[in-house]
Amino acid sequence: MLAGLLALLGIGNDPAHASRLLMVAVCDFVLGAVALLPQWARAEPNTPAWLGLPSFLVLGLSTWSFGGSASGTGPFLVLLYAWAALHFPRWILLAYAVPATLAYLVPLILTDQPPLILGSAFILMPIAVAVALLIEAQARHLREDRERLARIEQWRGAMMSTLAHDVRTPLSTVRMVLEELRTEAPPPVVRMLDAALRQTTRITRLAEGLLDVQRIDSEGHLQLDRREHPASALVKEALSHIRASDGDVTVDVADEQTLYVDKQRFEQILVNLLTNAMRYGAPPVVVRVVRENGHDRLEVRDHGPGIPAGLRERMFGQFAAGGSEGIGLGLWIVRQLAAAHGGRAFAEEREPGVAMVVTFPSLSSKG
Incomplete structure (x- = not known):
């Protein structure tokens, strides 16, 4: 031509x-x-x-x-x-x-x-x-x-x-x-x-x-059954699947806070984040849920050595952190489930430690 x-x-x-x-x-x-x-x-x-x-x-x-x-x-x-x-x-x-x-x-x-x-x-x-x-x-x-x-x-x-x-x-x-x-x-x-x-x-x-x-x-993609749930109840139910000593995990969730999520998938996200924080970080692990700018924000923060800036994004890849205790799929699945909800998953620096953050669109933003 x-x-x-x-x-x-x-x-x-x-x-x-x-x-x-x-x-x-x-x-x-x-x-x-x-x-x-x-x-x-x-x-x-x-x-x-x-x-x-x-x-x-x-x-x-x-x-x-x-x-x-x-x-x-x-x-x-x-x-x-x-x-x-x-x-x-x-x-x-x-x-x-x-x-x-x-x-x-x-x-x-x-x-x-x-x-x-x-x-x-x-x-x-x-x-x-x-x-x-x-x-x-x-x-x-x-x-x-x-x-x-x-x-x-x-x-x-x-x-x-x-x-x-x-x-x-x-x-x-x-x-x-x-x-x-x-x-x-x-x-x-x-x-x-x-x-x-x-x-x-x-x-x-x-x-x-x-x-x-x-x-x-x-x-x-994944099919989701999204409904509004009390955030505190979701977090407590997820914690029942984690073997942790008293004081290892602290929950900071307001009683009135709700989440518009697939219950099973949210539990999967939180369990993966908690398991990762307790395996590679150090207590106390703080679970926090807040609403910011039309999005609900789940944050799981540990007080360990943290993650270098160059590795934070790579941690969410497939098989990124496999080893003797896992195959490196947890954070990748977290990111995919967050995206299926219309949100994001990423890591933020803390001093000390690191916070794994997942955002979800709130029900009010859907309206």
């Missing part, structure tokens, strides 16, 4: 060859229209390479139309080679050498150009082929890397989904057995059974988190 427009503009500079230039422009536009046909997307990968042959022919026609001036042909020939290098294997680039050379030389011969001009083909063509081969090598490496990453991602997704589904069924049976034993067990055994039940709950949440990752990756 660009070559066609340039041919039309050339009519103004060379009216004597207007008919030839118009013919070149028409050929360029027709070739461009053919290249845009949707059938090429369904063809074999190398089939569009046939478009290169009429393209070389049009380039030769353009050189002849301009009276043997190859100043416009050379750059477009290199561009044509670059296009081919991005899409086709190297053998096609080498096969192009003969028609490309003919497209460049034949018009020059027909217009009686001197040997010096004809000799330029022995400089231009090797350069065009060399540039194309370099581009093809880089494009091939990028395609191979992308295919390898796609295979790894597919394997990871299948592994996570299988693990999550296969773990939940036996966990349900284990939990039922533990709860049944707890009803008639003496107090010392009850404490041990409670610890076992907490661990089964933790593993269940991990499996659900892996399923959330798969749902977010495959669907790009």
Whole structure:
């Protein structure tokens, strides 16, 4: 298309060859229209390479139309080679050498150009082929890397989904057995059974988190059941799933404060933040909920060593902080759940410690 427009503009500079230039422009536009046909997307990968042959022919026609001036042909020939290098294997680039050379030389011969001009083909063509081969090598490496990453991602997704589904069924049976034993067990055994039940709950949440990752990756979103809830009740219920000593966690939530959230997802957010704060930070951990500028703000602040500024954003990536005690999905899931609510998740510096903050649009802002 660009070559066609340039041919039309050339009519103004060379009216004597207007008919030839118009013919070149028409050929360029027709070739461009053919290249845009949707059938090429369904063809074999190398089939569009046939478009290169009429393209070389049009380039030769353009050189002849301009009276043997190859100043416009050379750059477009290199561009044509670059296009081919991005899409086709190297053998096609080498096969192009003969028609490309003919497209460049034949018009020059027909217009009686001197040997010096004809000799330029022995400089231009090797350069065009060399540039194309370099581009093809880089494009091939990028395609191979992308295919390898796609295979790894597919394997990871299948592994996570299988693990999550296969773990939940036996966990349900284990939990039922533990709860049944707890009803008639003496107090010392009850404490041990409670610890076992907490661990089964933790593993269940991990499996659900892996399923959330798969749902977010495959669907790009999560379905939420958002309702207005008392914030203090939500926080207290989430705290019941955390094993913490007295004084480890402090709650700063007003009695009148409400949250317009999906109850289950909010609990998942808060449990992840609390677990992260108690694992990597230091007590006391302060849970605070306030309303600011039409948004409700959940803040979980610890008094540990903090997080360097350069790492705060990376902490919310997938597998960013995996280790012996986790796989690094907690904060990433928090960010995805916050985004599903229409809010944000981020880290703020504190002295000492760090505050993990999640915002939610309030019900009043929805109205």
